[in-house]
Amino acid sequence: MASKPLNCIVKKPVVLKIGDPRTEFSSGAAVIEIAMPNIKSVDLGEVTFKNNYTAYLSIKVRCSFKSSEVSGRDTKWKTVLRRYPLMPDPHCEPGSQDYFTISRKQMLAEPNRVAAVRFILQQPSPVWSHFIIEDINLYEYKVDAPSPVSLPQWLLRHTGDDGDNDNDTQDEDKEEEIYLEGVPPIDNISSGLQQLWALTESVRANQTAASLGRYDIDGCYEINLLSYT
Amino acid sequence: MSALQGQGDQSEHLSVLIAHIVQELRGTVLHSQLKRAAQFQAGKPNIHLSDLKKEVHSALVETGWERKLRNAVYKHMVLYPQMNHPSSSGEHCKEPLSYIRKSQSNWEKRILKSLNSMCTELSVPLARKRPLQEQKELKMKWNELGTDEPDLSAFRPVYAPKDFLDVLMTLKNPNCNSSHENKSMVHTWGLIQMPFKIKTMKELRDQYWELTMTESQTGVDDLSEIAADVYETERTKLGKKVLQAGHSPLAQQFSKKGCPATQRCDLWAQILGVTSDDIDKLYYEQLKSYVFQHDLLVDSLIYKDIKLTATNDDNYFVFEDYLYQALLVFSRDTHVLKHFANSSATPAKSYIRGKLGMEEYAVVYPPNGVIPFHGFSMFVSPLCYVYHDPVRLYFIFRELYMRYFFRLHNISSHPQGIVALSILFESLLQTHQPQLFYHLREIGAQPLRIAFKWIMRAFSGFLASDQLLLLWDRILAYNSLEILPVLAMAIFAFRRVNLMEVTTFSAADAVMADLTGLKLVPLLQVAIFSSQR
Numbered sequence: 001m002a003s004k005p006l007n008c009i010v011k012k013p014v015v016l017k018i019g020d021p022r023t024e025f026s027s028g029a030a031v032i033e034i035a036m037p038n039i040k041s042v043d044l045g046e047v048t049f050k051n052n053y054t055a056y057l058s059i060k061v062r063c064s065f066k067s068s069e070v071s072g073r074d075t076k077w078k079t080v081l082r083r084y085p086l087m088p089d090p091h092c093e094p095g096s097q098d099y100f101t102i103s104r105k106q107m108l109a110e111p112n113r114v115a116a117v118r119f120i121l122q123q124p125s126p127v128w129s130h131f132i133i134e135d136i137n138l139y140e141y142k143v144d145a146p147s148p149v150s151l152p153q154w155l156l157r158h159t160g161d162d163g164d165n166d167n168d169t170q171d172e173d174k175e176e177e178i179y180l181e182g183v184p185p186i187d188n189i190s191s192g193l194q195q196l197w198a199l200t201e202s203v204r205a206n207q208t209a210a211s212l213g214r215y216d217i218d219g220c221y222e223i224n225l226l227s228y229t
Numbered sequence: 230m231s232a233l234q235g236q237g238d239q240s241e242h243l244s245v246l247i248a249h250i251v252q253e254l255r256g257t258v259l260h261s262q263l264k265r266a267a268q269f270q271a272g273k274p275n276i277h278l279s280d281l282k283k284e285v286h287s288a289l290v291e292t293g294w295e296r297k298l299r300n301a302v303y304k305h306m307v308l309y310p311q312m313n314h315p316s317s318s319g320e321h322c323k324e325p326l327s328y329i330r331k332s333q334s335n336w337e338k339r340i341l342k343s344l345n346s347m348c349t350e351l352s353v354p355l356a357r358k359r360p361l362q363e364q365k366e367l368k369m370k371w372n373e374l375g376t377d378e379p380d381l382s383a384f385r386p387v388y389a390p391k392d393f394l395d396v397l398m399t400l401k402n403p404n405c406n407s408s409h410e411n412k413s414m415v416h417t418w419g420l421i422q423m424p425f426k427i428k429t430m431k432e433l434r435d436q437y438w439e440l441t442m443t444e445s446q447t448g449v450d451d452l453s454e455i456a457a458d459v460y461e462t463e464r465t466k467l468g469k470k471v472l473q474a475g476h477s478p479l480a481q482q483f484s485k486k487g488c489p490a491t492q493r494c495d496l497w498a499q500i501l502g503v504t505s506d507d508i509d510k511l512y513y514e515q516l517k518s519y520v521f522q523h524d525l526l527v528d529s530l531i532y533k534d535i536k537l538t539a540t541n542d543d544n545y546f547v548f549e550d551y552l553y554q555a556l557l558v559f560s561r562d563t564h565v566l567k568h569f570a571n572s573s574a575t576p577a578k579s580y581i582r583g584k585l586g587m588e589e590y591a592v593v594y595p596p597n598g599v600i601p602f603h604g605f606s607m608f609v610s611p612l613c614y615v616y617h618d619p620v621r622l623y624f625i626f627r628e629l630y631m632r633y634f635f636r637l638h639n640i641s642s643h644p645q646g647i648v649a650l651s652i653l654f655e656s657l658l659q660t661h662q663p664q665l666f667y668h669l670r671e672i673g674a675q676p677l678r679i680a681f682k683w684i685m686r687a688f689s690g691f692l693a694s695d696q697l698l699l700l701w702d703r704i705l706a707y708n709s710l711e712i713l714p715v716l717a718m719a720i721f722a723f724r725r726v727n728l729m730e731v732t733t734f735s736a737a738d739a740v741m742a743d744l745t746g747l748k749l750v751p752l753l754q755v756a757i758f759s760s761q762r
Contacts, residue, residue: 032667033343048314050315050316050317088426089426091424092424092426093402093424093425093426093642094426096325096326097326098314098325099316099317099321100314115588126406126408127405127424128404128405128406129404129405129406130404135316137358155722186428213512213515213560213562213563214563215519215591215592215593215596217525217590219580221355221358221522221523221581221592221596222354222358222581222582223346223354223356223580223582223592223594224348224353224354224356224582225348225349225579226341226345226577226578226594227346227577227578227579227580227585228338228341229578
């Protein structure tokens with residue numbers, strides 16, 4: 001989720017009609033098409049959206065093939081998600097306005113080299129007057145996750161000194177030790193300091209949970225009226 | 230929502246939950262106690278360095294610390310709000326449906342306006358510092374606050390259950406299809422028309438199966454003529470074992486068949502994870518000193534409410550002083566603000582006098598964020614029978630409010646919220662007593678108009694106090710308020726013959742006015758299990 005969503009155009013939903021388009025017949029199905037004008041093809045990582053009374057969702061993607069292949073096959077649509085329930089009971093509220101993420105793992109086929117996406121929305125219940133999904137965002141699939149930030153070498157070495165089984169590093173350090181008159185061994189000082197540092201760290205970590213329970217500001221809690229904002 | 234997410238998200242979900250609980254537990258008293266206990270174990274001479282971790286761990290299990298940790302984790306899991314999607318906003322976490330959010334915020338604005346206009350009319354401030362002399366006087370009479378008779382005739386309760394019901398009746402999903410042929414799809418005979426998911430009788434039967442007639446229950450079998458004392462001794466013996474184990478889910482399971490009156494206080498404390506140790510006592514004293522420091526308008530509302538409800542009730546008037554103490558302290562407790570993370574409500578905001586609009590001088594009013602309604606003190610009254618120590622009474626009440634009772638006076642789509650409970654009542658009654666419902670509706674006595682106040686107050690002040698405590702046993706044991714509408718339906722079914730004869734609302738109301746003679750458990754058993762096929 002840290003990456004930016006893909007730049008794409010979400011077209012207006014097309015509600016399926018049967019027979020005369022003027023008669024009010026609700027087919028309970030709609031299609032939203034997504035075009036990606038500036039991107040030739042992309043490996044989809046995940047899709048996020050906010051539901052608005054859609055009961056089931058299917059996703060189809062159009063995959064583009066390498067130029068050597070026949071251009072006619074360019075238009076092949078692949079179903080990557082079939083009737084995924086967004087509302088456990090289409091007649092009732094739960095799930096109706098929730099946020100969803102459909103990740104690559106949940107899809108039926110790997111959405112690689114995707115050139116266009118179609119969302120097929122279904123709402124079989126006549127209870128709702130309209131249904132749609134909002135705030136659609138597509139994200140690219142990135143294989144290499146950012147590597148965890150490694151600690152600088154000097155920090156690792158010093159924390160190693162604390163452990164019981166790190167005799168090797170201590171031996172190395174001893175060779176470099178410089179003895180000064182009136183100053184206790186550097187190791188003692190540093191271990192003492194480390195302990196102090198660990199103490200302050202633990203105090204800081206513990207601070208967040210407890211509250212002082214004060215409701216006044218600088219001892220003052222004189223109030224006339226409530227604020228409307 | 231969580232149920233819908235795939236397997237991959239499940240493990241992610243779990244790791245987030247664990248991280249959250251670890252964060253919550255860090256810095257608690259239990260955390261340092263555990264550390265100290267572990268340190269003590271590690272310092273024992275017979276411990277080998279090679280299996281230090283294993284030995285300390287098993288020692289903590291033996292000494293009962295592990296169980297305490299388990300209880301704490303369990304408590305957090307019960308309270309932890311639903312897992313939310315990363316892109317959902319804060320308000321969405323509190324209440325997922327936008328139109329419900331709007332109704333709740335409108336409702337809050339109404340309360341706010343009414344409080345403000347009360348301030349202006351009576352020209353009293355919302356909060357002021359007490360002069361030293363007054364602080365001393367209040368301290369002197371802390372244990373006999375009831376003897377004080379301030380003139381509160383000008384104050385009126387901010388709202389009563391009736392006003393709240395009127396608001397709930399106006400709720401409407403803007404996306405609901407209102408064309409004619411669809412009306413019968415959603416619309417019931419009831420007052421509240423909302424497409425919420427509610428449980429069916431079959432689901433309720435599965436949930437409350439321990440209440441079946443073939444299972445013996447406290448509240449029935451300890452009262453029968455035959456072998457009553459045998460049952461009671463056996464049950465108390467078992468209860469003793471449960472208490473010794475010190476495990477909250479176990480206490481919860483035990484309480485499903487009712488708590489013996491002598492053990493109720495400890496069982497409830499165990500279920501709720503309330504310890505009331507020295508730190509809690511100190512905290513309580515601190516809150517008490519806050520009561521002395523400031524005089525709040527809410528205090529007058531609390532006074533008035535107690536005078537109007539508990540003091541007038543034969544069962545509760547003796548506890549008047551306890552109620553003042555618990556509720557005044559409650560209003561100063563900022564810990565209560567934490568429950569707003571789970572609630573659709575938002576506490577009212579104000580600014581220190583003369584600092585209007587300056588964010589750094591914004592404060593929550595009242596300090597706990599809860600504006601009491603008419604009957605609020607009845608959430609505390611029954612507890613006075615169970616707890617005699619005001620400190621313990623207070624912490625149990627606070628936990629009960631933060632787990633259950635706040636849902637009874639806020640508009641939300643939560644399945645335990647008052648809206649869902651009201652719909653559950655109406656749908657159960659319509660399904661299982663259609664003739665009765667139809668008759669009452671025809672004579673203009675909508676059943677919810679009668680039952681709403683029962684549900685909103687969790688039946689406090691309506692049932693006889695021993696029966697009420699048996700009911701609250703079940704709320705805690707099943708961790709659910711759904712028993713309230715079920716009982717309301719059961720009472721209607723029980724008085725059906727009389728109700729079918731009445732022809733006006735007031736007559737129907739009169740039939741239902743006195744519920745003190747009712748026995749809870751048999752009523753519930755008949756309602757839930759008699760229609761079983």
